Amino acid sequence: MKALPPALKRRIDELDERAEIRIGWAQLALIIFFGSAYAFLPRAEGSAGFNFVPYALGGYAVFTVLRLGLAYRRRLGTSLIVASIVFDVALLTAIIFSYHVQYDEPAAFVLKSPTALYFFLFIALRALRFDPSFLILTGALAVVSWVSLVVYAIFFDPDFAGITRNYVEYTNGSKVLVGAELDKIIVISATTFLLAYVLMRSRALLVSAVRDHVIAGNLSRFFAPEIARNVGEQEPAELVSGVATTRDIAALFIDIRGFTAMAEALPPSDVMALLTGYQNAMATVIARFNGHIDKYLGDGILATFGAVEASPSCAADALHAAFGVYDAIDMLNEEMQGEGRALHLRVGCAVAAGPALVGVVGGADRLEHTVIGVPVNLAAKLEDTNRVEGTAGLTTRATLKLAKRQGFVPPHRLEPRRNRQVAGLSDRVDLIVLKDASESSETAPITALSPR
Structure with missing residues (x-):
């Protein structure tokens, strides 16, 4: 045997x-x-x-x-x-x-x-x-x-x-x-x-x-537990590509600023240690606000709210999570400073909400649960727009209004930027600044991640 x-x-x-x-x-x-x-x-x-x-x-x-x-x-x-x-x-x-x-x-x-x-x-x-x-x-x-x-x-x-x-x-x-x-x-x-x-x-x-x-x-460590459970409960005939449901969701993109330079300056083991600490911190925040990590994109993270399970507060949860990300990064920086690591992380975030398709895509032998729609694409474009606008966090006026209807209360007054051009969009968009880039410290000189 x-x-x-x-x-x-x-x-x-x-x-x-x-x-x-x-x-x-x-x-x-x-x-x-x-x-x-x-x-x-x-x-x-x-x-x-x-x-x-x-x-x-x-x-x-x-x-x-x-x-x-x-x-x-x-x-x-x-x-x-x-x-x-x-x-x-x-x-x-x-x-x-x-x-x-x-x-x-x-x-x-x-x-x-x-x-x-x-x-x-x-x-x-x-x-x-x-x-x-x-x-x-x-x-x-x-x-x-x-x-x-x-x-x-x-x-x-x-x-x-x-x-x-x-x-x-x-x-x-x-x-x-x-x-x-x-x-x-x-x-x-x-x-x-x-x-x-x-x-x-x-x-x-x-x-x-x-x-x-x-x-x-x-x-379940690779997918959201709810996805793994749903997949396990479905019949094989139900797991086919092209079956999707339209659902109101919110997408949150997170990205480390200057990560490429960090990766080039650090040993591979230190890069992985940095990513592990960062991803653990982000996963904790996202889960706290009922979100699920859809993909790890190197140093980037795509999280969705209301996609795996329908949620009446997806936009509010996503914005709460965005501000939670900033707090978690501050705590992570303090921990690294206390350990003698000459490194300071900065991140950019973007949140967008709206209807999207939630379902299964792929071929006969390789399927993937995914979210397709305007919120995901818009959140990705808004995260890129952070660099143009000199911000560390952006959302749209429409997403903020929806989040407020769902119970979201901003932690401080949010700056509006009206009629802005977003690369990849034909129409101009009213943006809301979640965090200005000037509020984040610049990256400190990179020497090593190991304690001194």
Whole structure:
């Protein structure tokens, strides 16, 4: 069998560890039930020999509590589980055998004991764990134990009354009906085989389900969790290119100023460290205001609001996020300064809102969830216009009006710039300045990102 990937194996091991805890609790519940029944309900007891049952139940209770504690501490390894199974079956066999002494009857007497049914209970408990090997071990030990009792009764008991083929003599006396004992062995073996077969099929399904869960978890790091969830819930026939929905959305573009010069002046590892810190900070802000990162564009980021899930406050959320970006960049700069990094980041932002197409594009073998429409294109153009206007953040009057209707309150008075030309647009646009470039410090000399 092909070895499982480490992440998948860890997940299945966790499920098996939880199963051992459930098995422990099930065994403890059974002990409490049977101990209570033994203590308070009428019972048949022999007086000729030693009564092994109460001591067995007490010892088994202590053993089960210790086993449950080890399961919770995740220290119940394979050897301890095997030892536990051996102990379970051996104890049950000893209890059954003790009736021979307790009631002063021939050993064949114990072969009619209903206590033998508990072998099936121990086998069934092993089905709580998706590992057929332990279930097969339990069933095999149960068969060996019963065969041992039969062999002892026939060959080693001095009071052996003989073998019979008469069912009435078997039920009313102490003779052994070999066919009846074979039936018990066959039923225990068949039950073990069938449960093991079901477990093997169930384990295959479990591995497949856990693999899909791990893959979905990994994919959610590349896509918005909502997108990954929606894709996972859709039928393959529904995931086709060209299917889209028109929805009111807002787009936010973020870009680092002078990043190319920074990248050329810094070692690659420092560039990646810078990008990681910046992207983590931006992702936190965007998520805080219900946005989703659509694309990482090198040092640029495209975030959408209301695209993955419809939102009545997409424009307000996007503008809140834009101002949150400036605060996050200030905090990031302070952290780098405190670490002795001779670097100061400046960013440009742009926000635009309006109707857009949200859906799936691509070919038969490569699909992508995307947003197409005026807000995305306009936000990209506005971000480029920041350089022309000498600003660090822009939006349009229409987007600001929509955001205010959605509850947005500007943190300060915003400067309007009417009738401005935006490259790529035929009509002039009324712009709103979110942040002037003069409010941001110039980039400090770049030396190294490592602490001094």
